[in-house]
Amino acid sequence: MGRGQGGQGRRWMQEPINDRPSPPPSVSPPGSPGTGELEGLRQQADALERELTSLRSRMAELDAQPSGQIAIIDEALCTLCGVCVSVCPTGAITMEDAVRVDPPKCTGCAICVRECPSEAIHLGPVAS
Numbered sequence: 072m073g074r075g076q077g078g079q080g081r082r083w084m085q086e087p088i089n090d091r092p093s094p095p096p097s098v099s100p101p102g103s104p105g106t107g108e109l110e111g112l113r114q115q116a117d118a119l120e121r122e123l124t125s126l127r128s129r130m131a132e133l134d135a136q137p138s139g140q141i142a143i144i145d146e147a148l149c150t151l152c153g154v155c156v157s158v159c160p161t162g163a164i165t166m167e168d169a170v171r172v173d174p175p176k177c178t179g180c181a182i183c184v185r186e187c188p189s190e191a192i193h194l195g196p197v198a199s
C-alpha cells in the first residue's frame with residue numbers, strides 16, 4: 072500500500088511541472104532579425120538630423136553676414152519696375168522717384184542683381 076501511494080504521489084507532483092504553459096512569444100524578442108538593424112537606422116537618422124540642424128544654423132549665420140559689397144543701382148538702366156524692392160530680403164531697397172539702397176541694411180546677397188529684369192544692379196564695395 073505504501074509503495075502504490077508513493078508512486079501516485081510522485082506522478083501527481085510531476086504533472087503540473089510538465090503541463091505548465093510556455094510563455095507567449097513576444098512580438099519582437101530582443102536579438103530577433105531586424106531589431107538591431109532598426110535600432111541602428113534610428114540612431115543614424117538621429118545623427119543625420121542633428122547634423123542637418125547644425126548645417127542649417129551655419130548657413131543662416133553665413134547668410135546674415137555682410138559680404139563687404141552692396142547693391143548699386145544704375146539709374147540709366149532702371150525702369151522703376153519695383154522688382155528689386157519686392158525681392159530684397161532685408162528691406163534695403165526703397166523706391167520713390169528713384170531706387171535707393173540703404174547700405175547698412177544690404178548684405179550683398181545679390182538676389183536683386185539676379186532678379187532685376189533690366190540688369191540695372193551690380194554689387195560693389197561699400198563706400199567708405
Ligand code: SF4
Binds near residue numbers: 170
Ligand atoms: S529691379 Fe531693376 S529695373 Fe526694376 S526697379 Fe529695381 S533696379 Fe530698377
Ligand code: SF4
Binds near residue numbers: 159160163172178
Ligand atoms: S544685395 Fe541683397 S540685401 Fe542688398 S539690396 Fe540686393 S537683395 Fe537687398
